Amino acid sequence: MSTSVSRHDRLASRLAFIISQLFRGETVYLSELSEELNVSTRTLRRDFNERLQYLDLEYHQGGYRLAASQRPFRTDKDILRFAAITHVTSLFPALDRKLLTVLLDPTIDSPFIVYHTPPEQRPSLFGGFYILTQAIVKRRLLQFAHQGKNITNVAPYKLIYYHGHWYLAADIAEHIHVFDVMALQDVVMTARGFRYREDLNQRLCEEAFIQALPHYQYIQSLFKL
Structure with missing residues (x-):
């Protein structure tokens, strides 16, 4: 009897662990689970095929994860990625899940304040900023008016916020161009x-490039003299 109970306890603990990983948005791999839980991959495959068959799972790059329809939430990995994109990561000794717990716990008065200089003019939600974003994501060419000129065949790469301004970094005819987003019209x-x-x-992500943004077009014009 005790052996049967023990076996069921191990099964329950194993399934609880797997489910918790899945609902955290993780992709779980049989080989890693086998090592961590000390069970065979055959047993784990049976768990997924039989005991977890009612979960809406998808097979992704060699592992199992919840289907997109079951993932309306953001995970720690998503938050850490956002922190990296906004360059918040470099402000802390280590931005890991332990620190995220402190940052995101609503019952704790946050010990940190991170202040960014607000933009001189906030971009409109449904204006050119949204179109620029979609063009970058979909890798589509842009055209717009800038300082009285019609600019065409613009390959957009990044929207970069630096010192109170949003800049569009783009490629035109194999040359990097930088535009102040608020100066763009008819996007x-x-x-x-x-x-x-x-x-x-990768070049657009370099710190030296970002720091040169306010003066990039002027610097580039000097080489044409």
Whole structure:
């Protein structure tokens, strides 16, 4: 009897662990679970195929995760990714799940304040900013008016916030161009795509490039003299 109870306890603990991982938004892998839970991959495969069959799971890159329809929440990984994009990560000695617990616990008065200089003019929710965002995501060419000129065949790469301004970093005819977003008018996303360059994307993420944003177009014009 005790052996049977013990076996069921182990099964319950194993399933509870797997389910908790899935509902945290993690992708779980049989080989890793096998090592962590000290059971065979055959047993784990049976767990997924029989005992967890009513969970809406999908097989993704060699592991199991909740289907997209079951993931309306954000995970710790999502939050850490957002922190990296907004360059908050570099402000802390280590931004890990332990610190996230302190930051996100509504019962704790946060010990931190991180202040960013607000933009001189906030972009409109449904204006050019949204179109620029969609064009970057979909990798579509843009056209817009800038300082009285019509600019076409613009391959957008990044929207970068720096010192109170949003900047569009883009490629035009194999050359990097930078535009103050608030100076753009009549922004249109075309139906035409463009060849995405990862090397260019990496260059736009460099700290030296970002710090040069306010003066980039002027610096570039000097080389044309």
